[in-house]
Amino acid sequence: MVTDCTYCGSDIYEHEPVFIAEFESGARVQDKQFCNYACLAAYIEEEGLTEGSLCKIDL
Numbered sequence: 827m828v829t830d831c832t833y834c835g836s837d838i839y840e841h842e843p844v845f846i847a848e849f850e851s852g853a854r855v856q857d858k859q860f861c862n863y864a865c866l867a868a869y870i871e872e873e874g875l876t877e878g879s880l881c882k883i884d885l
């Protein structure tokens with residue numbers, strides 16, 4: 827099993843790991859892992875993963 831941070835490549839178990847799972851073909855698939863929320867947030871920011879994809883907007 828991969829233990830390298832998707833964002834920075836460090837060993838996630840030396841930090842406080844966070845895991846991301848995606849839903850594919852009816853199953854939950856672990857896709858990415860990060861040292862902590864900071865690496866996750868940086869990754870999301872760099873990849874632009876949140877742009878225009880908010881499922882609910884409260885005005």
Ligand SMILES: [Zn+2]
Binds near residue numbers: 833835860861
């Ligand atoms: Zn990291």
